[in-house]
Amino acid sequence: MQSENSTSATGATAPSGRGRAGDLRTRFLSALVLGPLVLLAVYFGGWIFQLLMLAFALLAAAEWVRLVEPERTLAIALLAIGAVGAVLVVDFIAGVEFSLGLAALLTVALFVAATVGHAQHRRLLAFGIPYIVFGSLSLLWVRGIAEDGLGLLIYLLFAVWATDIGAYAAGRTIGGPKLAPRISPKKTWAGLIGGMVSAAIFGAGVAVAYGAARPGFAAVLAAVLAVVSQAGDFFESGVKRYFDKKDSGHLIPGHGGLLDRVDGLIVAAPVFALFHATLGKVLEWW
Template sequence: MPSPSPADATPRKGGDLRTRALSAVVLGPLVLAAVWIGGWTFHIMIALVAVLAVAEWIGLVPQDRRVPALVVAAAGVLAAIVAQIALGPVLAVVLALAAAVALSIAGGGREQRLLGFGATYVALGGIGLVWLRDLPDDGLALLLFAMLAVWATDIGAYAAGRSIGGPKLAPRISPKKTWAGLIGGMVSAALVGWAVALAFGAEMPALALLAGAVVAVVSQVGDLFESAVKRRFDAKDSGRLIPGHGGILDRIDGLLVAAPVVAVFHATVGTALAWW
């Protein structure tokens, strides 16, 4: 079979971009609607996303017993999220850590520690998202701050990386990422975080500007971590659930790290400074 010519490759690239855009147009409003409504609608969405994400992790990391690993991972992540909803973050975090131990035992294999870590990685992200949204007064604002800052990071990093280029950020892990992209992502996230703070009447919008830039760095760490795992096991995407985008983990890797960080910041320094 002859190899495709450059002319043949161009339509496929355009088709991929159209597919990505269509998926974003369909899924974006649904996610934002659940975030806006909150309550059980949001809880169910997070639980579903967490189970799908940890299932992708099971498929990504080699193990000896796939079905027991999947059952234990899903149960552990759900238990942690339910505990957060009903009893608060302390027990939820304990269950998230316990899920890592249980998953590493259930799955077995040479990658036990990394396999088990996936349950905690996903569960802590879910716990952070639920904790933020369930805050009685500013939950919606703070969750939108975290989510939109992460989205702005991706957009700003892509735009700056493509237009400026320059030195690579982590060439062995993700060859396309550049330092210019990271800075562009930080600027974008800072501006979006500041805009969200202004829109919701935060007490210290300037601190939101700084926090947005930090969220950008944290989310890029999450992105690089998942990229390193995929590269280790020679996988292009974590899954194929979202047309044009790959898997759930490919879309939320940065948010899974950023949400707990924003939650801890708000519960400690942010509360002390009354920033929101």
């Protein structure tokens, strides 16, 4: 007879059925509250969405600093978080060209300051600025596209969310060979393919709903974004494993930190924005 908290074959303590049910309930309630708020901000756009993105960027920067620089000083933490906030404010006022230039300068400045301050992981610390800023600016840029911005952002969000759902469902039901067990032991090839299929279906559905010119291409693009999204997930998993952390934070009940929820989106967004900016009109897919 097993105890309520049994030990798995890997030696880790496995949560009981009651614990798993409680965790799923907490995750569901968190998503039920946060999901509609995010979608409302996306729908209204403008300053409402800008405020959401500013809050997201500041919280994500704070999580990143806590994750990669445990022995941080207050000055270094404030510089990193303030740099991310400054880039977004400049984007609101002067546009993406100026904000990208400022991001580059502040990344170098943070690295120099971290070096002078003898920060142990100064490269990772400084990398947090482009990591968070590029994703945030990309989401703002996509939403700001005249006429098509709302539909394109909904498409991107649904593709990434569907990736997470499909990968989780396929990984749990099918299992099979692991993708990269040293980085993320639970992720499987079945999960990767399931995420791609799910993203393609939802991406095509959103494209049809918004009257896109080529929903078939939208499905293929969503499958590609699924791979990019899962690569972002792997990246953050690798960072957490390096620092022996299970979650990036504890901001969202049942979900861990903010970065745990957006690690795929924060990487997929710049790829999608770059694709649409360079090839969107040429391919006329939307």
